Amino acid sequence: MKLTTMWKDALGSLIKPAATQRYPFVRREAPEHLRGQLHWDPSACTGCGLCSKDCPADALEVIVLDKKAKRFVMHYHVDRCTFCAQCVASCRQGCLDMESDEWELAALDPRTFDIYYGNEADIASILDGSTEEEAEPAAAG
Amino acid sequence: MNTLRAVIALLFFPGGLFILFAGMAYEWVDRKLIARFQNRIGPRWFQPLADSIKLLAKEEVIPTDVNAILFVVLPVIALAGALASALYVPIIGLEPSYSFSGDLIVTLYLLSLLTLCTGLAGANTLDRFSLVGATRALTQMFSYEAPVLLALLGPAIVAESWKISVISEYAKSHWLIITQPIGFLVAVIGLMGKLEMPPFDAPEAETEIVAGALTEYSGRGLALFHLGKSVELMVGLTLVTAFYLGGVANPLLFFAKTLMLLVVVAGVQSLLTRLRIEQTVGLWWRYGALLALAQFLVMIAYEGVA
């Protein structure tokens, strides 16, 4: 039995820098395998939709514009994603990948959480469509 | 002229504003030191001030079924007691602004006022955590009060006076920590018990009874209790330093001495586990009181022989 056992730690800490990290000012380097934001590479995608089927959080939508011409758009909801990497494991073509250095994803504007990957013209056509869809009920009401 | 001096002493220096800010500074040092002992960064220098301002600005919720007058007045009395005691002790090594023979006893009672008010405040509300906290606070008070009194009477006896200024004058030439080590120990630990610092924080053990007697307090009342505690920390450190660590001296040296004492107190706080209330009581009556008494007897015997 000793009166105190941690005095060495305590005294040692007086001369050591604090273990607390001053986060927004100092960033720890992200490890290589960190699961950050998802990225989609359209070149090999077959539009099979397995990724979105297996996603536990409904964070992925594969929008097929023209299956033959391989015109797909990937709609990714960052705010729903749980970074489980199931989609990466499900995709047989290896189209999906998670970036280790994009992990500060918090934002004030909810629109930043809606990410569309794919051909810009295709995205534009989808966005037009969706705004029209939204506009319709508003006009009716 | 005299009234002006009294007003200044009460409102600005050494009482009033000065002691409030100094108390907060000591509180910050205490918190920072504990954080450093635990390898954390700890609060920035203005944190206690910011806490107080925030609390003072907030709404004070008065629970139903309490005596509202008591609820409001108790924190004021607690703080007033602590502030008043500052007038009789040699703050930062200066002569106390008021003194009369017997002021030691008065000061000790003024310092106990805070605990008494805390206990009453707890008993005043119907909250069950407050009631348990109040019981514990008062129990703890009864356990440390006597040994601490004995510990502070030691210097009084050798200085042959009940006057704080005389005792600290005497202590200037006699480092009483050497002749009365047990008294010093009991006084320091008693101070920690009074301030409900760990390991004597059973009355406000957050993992058991939330915030103890002050659970129902918010806003202004809470701020005043906290300020009272900060002031007591400073007054208590000053008293122990003046009695045991070489009495009043040049302010800088005196300040350094109180800081050293604070380092020790912070170390004890961070290294020891909280005692259960019955363990606290046992500790004080079984060891504290007996040791203080033993030293007391030795001293009296010595005086008698000499």
Place this chain on the structure above:
Amino acid sequence: MQSQQGNKFTIPIGPQHPALKEPEHFEFNVDGELVTGASVRLGYVHRGIEKGTENRSFVQSMYLLERVCGICSHVHATAFCLGVERLAEIEAPPRAQAIRVLVAELERIHSHMLWLGVGAHEAGFDTLFMYSWRDRETVLNLLEDITGNRINYSTNVLGGVKCDIDREQAAAIRQGLDFLEERTTHYLDVVTSDMMFLRRTRGVGVMTYDESQRLGAVGPTARASGVARDLRVDAAYAAYDKYPVNLVTETAGDLEARFVVRIKELFESFRVIRAVLDDLPEGDLTTRMPRRVKEGDTISRVEAPRGELFYYIKSNGTDTAERVKVRTPTLPNMASVLTLAVGHQLADMPMILVGIDPCFSCNDRMVSVKGTLDSQCWTWEQLRQYGIEYYR
């Protein structure tokens, strides 16, 4: 469990209380400082997870079940994967099984160190709390390095694992373990020799062997009372037969013994992880997993950091489970808290409660709702609607 009668002085702990990090309601009847009766009300964090699995495919359910517990998420996924793989009559490759063991043991280190800190905090020894949590960062960083997430690692997929261990990672793990081993030795010294800390743990909350059997305690809580039961030893799953674990038991049954058992288990975990790294089988990480799982039911049991974790899985031949039943180790241990509480000081309550390493949200599996429907069987939609109505 025990009802409160008369007008006794009752101290409520929870659902909101600084001692509890999760909502649960305890009532302690006290006489002065002495506790004379205890009761608990569970069910504040029921999340309908079991029901939720009935609407998700097996693949998706795994991630849902992983969220039963934030601290021991990997064992939940492992238990589910092992069960579903057995139903589908496949087996994950040896390398995958070894990595499952590795991550499970890292998770155990993370969980036990977290508990050590919480236990110290409840006792009012914040310095130990701060240091043990500081050191826990090491193992969290290792897990992040291996899996990509700090908690809810999602290491498993049905039929294997997602992450591999390369040479660099192995070296990093070994380095981390060396540091942790040194610190753990120190903590063992602290909990067995710190006089003030022992005053709060030694001889407090003693549960004898017989009592622990009668109350059905599991995990480290039972092992501290001398019950030699550990699924990693008794019914080795995944790759535990290849990397055997030595059973750690203590006989005293008090809080100190629970601290000691958990800390000694840390040393076992270090040893097992090193064994895995020394002898990691080569090969694939996954096997092909059919989407539809054959009809049948199975029981899957694993040793979570808190004790035995039990899964019952029933498949009806589709890609969705017919029924998943989860029993987490906190539930069987809860009875011991209520029994041990009586006769102790109020100040010991948080310690005794934390001594079983409770995880309330894991625990809250079932609530009986007195609803408007006569039927015992509710659909997901009805439950959702009920929830919306209830909280309106």
